[in-house]
Each structure stands twice: as structure tokens, then as C-alpha cells.
Amino acid sequence: MSLFNDEGFVITRSEWKESSLIVRFFTREHGKLNFMAKGIRRAKTRIGSFLDSFSRVKIIYYLKQGNDLASLKEAFTINLYPSLRADLRRFAAVSFYFEILDIGLAPHERHEDIFSLTSEFLDTIDKPEWVAESLPWYFLEIAGRLGYAPRLEKCFVCGTSQNLAHFDLDAGQCVCQNCRKDSEKVIPMPQYLASEIKGGVSNEGGSIALPSHALPDFFHFMKDFLEYRFEKRIKSGDFLITQMA
Amino acid sequence: MLERSSSFETLVAELNKLPGIGRKSAERLAYHIIKMPKDEALRLSSSIKAVKEKIFFCSLCFNLTEHDPCSICSDPSRKKDRILVVEDPMDIAAFERSGVYHGIYHALQGRIIPLKGITPDRLRIKELLDRIEKGGIREVILATNPDVEGEATALYISKQLASFDLEVTRIGLGVPMGGSLEFSDSVTLGKALEGRKKFS
Numbered sequence: 001m002s003l004f005n006d007e008g009f010v011i012t013r014s015e016w017k018e019s020s021l022i023v024r025f026f027t028r029e030h031g032k033l034n035f036m037a038k039g040i041r042r043a044k045t046r047i048g049s050f051l052d053s054f055s056r057v058k059i060i061y062y063l064k065q066g067n068d069l070a071s072l073k074e075a076f077t078i079n080l081y082p083s084l085r086a087d088l089r090r091f092a093a094v095s096f097y098f099e100i101l102d103i104g105l106a107p108h109e110r111h112e113d114i115f116s117l118t119s120e121f122l123d124t125i126d127k128p129e130w131v132a133e134s135l136p137w138y139f140l141e142i143a144g145r146l147g148y149a150p151r152l153e154k155c156f157v158c159g160t161s162q163n164l165a166h167f168d169l170d171a172g173q174c175v176c177q178n179c180r181k182d183s184e185k186v187i188p189m190p191q192y193l194a195s196e197i198k199g200g201v202s203n204e205g206g207s208i209a210l211p212s213h214a215l216p217d218f219f220h221f222m223k224d225f226l227e228y229r230f231e232k233r234i235k236s237g238d239f240l241i242t243q244m245a
Numbered sequence: 246m247l248e249r250s251s252s253f254e255t256l257v258a259e260l261n262k263l264p265g266i267g268r269k270s271a272e273r274l275a276y277h278i279i280k281m282p283k284d285e286a287l288r289l290s291s292s293i294k295a296v297k298e299k300i301f302f303c304s305l306c307f308n309l310t311e312h313d314p315c316s317i318c319s320d321p322s323r324k325k326d327r328i329l330v331v332e333d334p335m336d337i338a339a340f341e342r343s344g345v346y347h348g349i350y351h352a353l354q355g356r357i358i359p360l361k362g363i364t365p366d367r368l369r370i371k372e373l374l375d376r377i378e379k380g381g382i383r384e385v386i387l388a389t390n391p392d393v394e395g396e397a398t399a400l401y402i403s404k405q406l407a408s409f410d411l412e413v414t415r416i417g418l419g420v421p422m423g424g425s426l427e428f429s430d431s432v433t434l435g436k437a438l439e440g441r442k443k444f445s
């Protein structure tokens with residue numbers, strides 16, 4: 001059994017017995033990993049921090065090779081991102097982001113680039129001047145880094161960039177009005193979404209800025225697309241769409 | 246060594262469904278029940294049956310009760326113009342043990358956790374609004390837990406209550422009694438400062 005000095009973001013927490021928690025972290029060194037945090041719900045815990053969801057935490061833990069559950073020895077909160085507590089849109093967006101991480105990441109796989117993106121996403125969303133219109137870049141980016149980037153530049157059948165009003169879930173690409181086939185795997189998509197996004201996907205640093213009225217459509221699209229890819233429901237999607245409306 | 250029987254396996258499977266009870270613990274508990282005196286085991290079984298038959302949620306505040314409305318809602322000495330909103334009936338029990346609150350309660354039966362699919366419509370928020378709409382409430386005290394989901398739940402409810410003519414307050418948050426400032430995080434210290442009181 002080895003001792004690790006690491007840091008991570010809290011994805012989810014579940015109560016375990018009277019005073020313990022099982023906490024799922026996205027760690028820098030070991031990627032997604034479950035931890036047993038014994039006695040942490042007591043007011044005077046020896047672990048030293050209460051491990052709030054989405055917080056960034058410095059952690060010291062024991063992990064046996066091949067074991068699925070690490071044992072938390074010490075934890076110290078680096079950032080609780082207080083703005084998430086004062087704004088339901090920020091809270092909903094971070095919930096959706098972390099659920100995508102939780103589903104999309106395989107356990108024990110180190111992803112330095114996704115760790116950095118998550119850090120940047122949380123730092124940005126915590127700033128007082130943050131605007132919701134900057135969110136789409138991060139969601140397209142995380143989908144891309146997990147290997148599920150939607151392609152929105154042109155119709156994947158004929159190559160046109162006109163009348164892109166549908167999206168083929170199987171192909172993961174846009175399809176124009178003329179080429180689309182009637183199928184439950186082809187979903188409608190507002191044309192402005194493709195034209196707004198396609199120009200900005202390659203831009204760095206969250207520079208896509210969809211108008212705020214387009215955000216519910218965007219998140220609806222991302223939810224449908226990722227649920228199809230993951231073959232799993234994203235539970236936080238509807239709450240986010242409601243908050244963005 | 247006990248020969249595995251279907252009744253033993255059924256008991257283990259049922260115990261295994263309880264929160265925090267894994268397969269090993271379920272087997273240990275099942276062996277313990279087998280070794281118990283018969284009358285003790287039957288008392289356990291009948292008490293489980295009794296709580297399932299007699300205990301339900303109060304139709305007003307959603308506290309656990311054997312009578313509807315519960316003893317708190319039907320107590321004439323309680324101040325009925327003040328509702329303390331908590332996540333679970335266990336929180337009501339904690340406030341009652343403190344003996345410092347004499348108003349009425351409302352248990353939401355959870356808090357907003359979008360990742361687990363717990364959205365506002367899954368909580369007893371509509372019932373809270375219905376109670377307030379009936380009139381007579383002057384203050385709503387939001388006492389959800391001070392973690393990010395509890396804060397989001399309090400924020401959501403405060404927005405729903407914005408159109409009502411009443412005072413919406415949040416319980417004081419900050420350093421716990423007997424806690425240490427040195428080991429407190431920045432949000433806790435910030436909340437403690439925000440909620441500071443005049444020294445009298």
C-alpha cells in the first residue's frame with residue numbers, strides 16, 4: 001500500500017454508515033477514484049476538511065495497487081468556489097460538467113489536460129464578472145477531450161455549410177435539410193446553433209459566446225448528444241436547461 | 246458452519262439493501278439474529294412491522310409521526326407564524342433536542358442534487374409554498390445544510406418566496422462551537438464574519 005500526496009476535485013459524495021463518506025474525486029495523479037473518508041461527518045474530524053461537492057482539495061491517501069477504493073488520510077480544501085453557492089446557474093452548470101466527467105472518465109486514468117480544463121472552468125465560473133454565455137466553449141471542449149466532440153462545420157453527407165438544421169447522433173455530425181433521413185437518431189437543431197458554434201470551436205480560452213437566448217437550445221443539444229454517446233441519462237441536464245431559460 | 250438455507254439467504258439479501266450494509270455485514274447481522282433469543286428476534290421483527298404500519302409523514306410539515314397532523318403542528322403553544330425549513334425529519338429532531346426553537350417546521354425530504362436527479366420538483370417545495378399561500382406566516386427560516394447543495398436549495402427556495410410579503414432568513418453559518426479558527430476554511434470564516442453580531 002502506497003501513500004500519495006495529490007489534489008483533486010470532489011465529484012460526488014455518498015453517506016456511509018454513521019459518520020463516514022464515500023467520495024468520488026477527479027484526482028490529478030490517478031484520475032477518477034473513490035475514497036473512503038472515515039468519520040468525516042463528525043464536527044471534529046481528523047481528516048481536516050468537509051469535502052464539499054465540486055471543491056478543490058489537497059489530499060493525502062493510501063492506495064493499494066489494483067484496489068478500487070483509496071483511504072483518505074488527510075484533506076485540506078484549496079478552493080470551495082463560493083460563487084456556486086450564490087448563483088443557481090453556476091451551480092447547475094458545474095453539476096452538469098461534473099456529471100459529464102463522472103460518466104466520461106474511466107477510473108484510474110490520469111488526464112492532465114482534463115484536470116487543467118476543469119481547474120480553468122471552475123476558476124472562470126467563480127469570478128464575479130463571469131457570464132453564462134461563455135459556458136458553451138467549456139462544454140464543447142470537455143466533450144472533445146473525452147473523445148466525443150460534435151462536428152458542426154458542415155453536412156457530413158454533402159459537405160454544404162448551409163441549412164444545417166439537423167444533427168445525426170450516430171455520425172456525431174451535422175446534416176443539412178436535403179440530406180437528412182427520417183430517423184430517431186437524427187435530431188433537429190436550430191440553424192443558428194451550428195453557425196454560431198462552428199466558427200468558435202477552434203478558438204482558445206472560452207471565446208465562443210453564444211447569445212444567452214441560445215443557451216437552453218445549446219444545452220438541450222449537448223444533453224441529447226452526450227446521452228446518446230454515453231448510452232446513459234445525464235440527470236443534471238434538465239435542471240441546467242431550466243436554469244438557463 | 247451453517248448450511249445455507251433459502252430463509253437465511255433471503256434475510257441476508259434484505260439486510261444487504263439497508264444503507265451502509267454490505268454483503269459481509271449483512272451475513273454477520275443475519276448470524277447474530279439467528280443466535281438471538283427467539284423473543285428478542287420476534288420483537289425486532291414486530292417493531293419493524295409496527296413502524297411501517299404506524300409511522301408516516303405529517304401531511305403539513307412532512308415530519309415523521311404516528312398522528313396527522315404531527316404533535317408539533319397540532320401543538321397550540323407553538324408559534325405558527327414562523328416556519329423553519331429543513332432537509333429531513335432527522336433535522337427536526339436535532340432542532341427539537343436543542344430546545345431553542347418554538348415555531349413550526351417544514352421538511353423538504355431532501356435537497357437539490359442535480360447529479361443524482363434530485364431536482365426541485367422531487368422535494369416538498371410546492372407544499373411549502375401552499376402552506377405559505379394560506380397566510381399567517383411572517384418568517385421562513387432556511388435551515389438546509391451549509392454545503393453547496395444545501396446552499397443551492399436555500400437559494401432556490403428564497404427565489405420562490407420573493408413574491409410573498411414575509412421575512413426570509415438563513416440560519417447563522419460559521420465556526421462551530423468548540424471548533425478552531427486556524428483549521429477553518431475561507432468560506433466558513435467569511436460566513437462567520439458576515440453573520441457577526443454586536444457584542445452586548
